Ligand code: SF4
């Protein structure tokens with residue numbers, strides 16, 4: 001029977017501050033549900049949510065624009081099958097959509113409606129960096145959410161972060177936060193200074209929620225040499241499980257989000273974070289060897305978050321990066337050629353106008369036009385020579 005306490009399964013949980021409530025170590029990231037004909041495959045995605053819930057997952061993280069606005073209403077419907085007090089809902093305020101006074105309020109009440117709830121457990125200021133933080137201040141977002149907290153419409157206030165260390169220090173110094181969500185994985189630990197972000201938050205007494213532990217799937221694939229190192233050390237463990245365990249190992253981590261798109265990923269993550277064991281010193285050393293091997297491969301560090309979806313040329317940027325990364329990792333020219341051929345010329349890598357619109361919104365700070373230019377030249381190079 002499912003009670004207000006929920007269904008624990010064998011999932012590990014961590015206590016959240018003085019609330020006495022416990023959050024499952026695995027959280028469901030709701031930006032990568034299975035899709036059919038451009039919309040969330042509701043039947044399959046509902047089964048995934050049900051399986052996660054019965055496996056002990058009690059934290060569900062969505063956002064206003066995930067799946068182009070479909071994620072919140074879908075999640076509200078899927079979770080309405082369970083007692084409201086038995087799970088935690090997290091969603092976020094997109095300040096880039098806030099254009100005038102009153103928009104913060106309008107979006108927030110729309111979110112409550114979409115999610116079929118009268119309160120949000122963990123409310124986040126979305127994708128904070130210097131620019132979005134300034135917008136939050138300008139539109140008095142923090143004051144509004146403090147009021148919502150006092151009224152019980154949100155329980156805990158935090159932010160997800162894609163800025164610089166200076167931005168983070170400023171946010172911690174100027175406002176009080178209950179939690180923060182950062183990109184934390186063994187690749188970004190140094191590359192995006194996730195180590196220092198984690199330390200700053202921990203020193204400030206702010207709990208950490210991890211996003212992108214598998215870096216949009218890249219750390220589930222790696223490269224053949226790195227995979228071999230991990231397989232040799234633990235033949236029965238998936239490559240992704242190393243990344244999940246790495247992210248869950250630090251004590252100040254409350255929950256590790258994974259944007260699970262299929263049943264295999266969910267089963268693997270449930271297994272990894274049930275009866276959880278942090279990485280040992282020896283396992284950490286193995287992981288560093290695998291990382292060293294992976295760093296030698298020159299893949300594009302895209303997480304497929306789709307923040308760059310509004311390209312005026314309608315270029316599917318993450319898909320082109322995915323095809324290219326597959327090629328870099330496998331060296332399979334024929335597969336790249338076959339996969340790339342159906343893309344219409346007006347939407348392929350060479351069609352980029354270098355307008356820069358995408359780079360301005362990329363949380364990974366990728367120089368997208370430069371990457372596309374380089375990919376266009378590689379693809380041009382591997383095209384079969386004309387017969388005459
Ligand atoms: S720089 Fe290129 S890929 Fe990016 S938005 Fe402009 S046209 Fe699209």
Ligand code: SF4
Nearest residue numbers: 302303305306308362
């Ligand atoms: S290029 Fe950047 S914004 Fe676009 S999907 Fe990849 S990581 Fe996200």
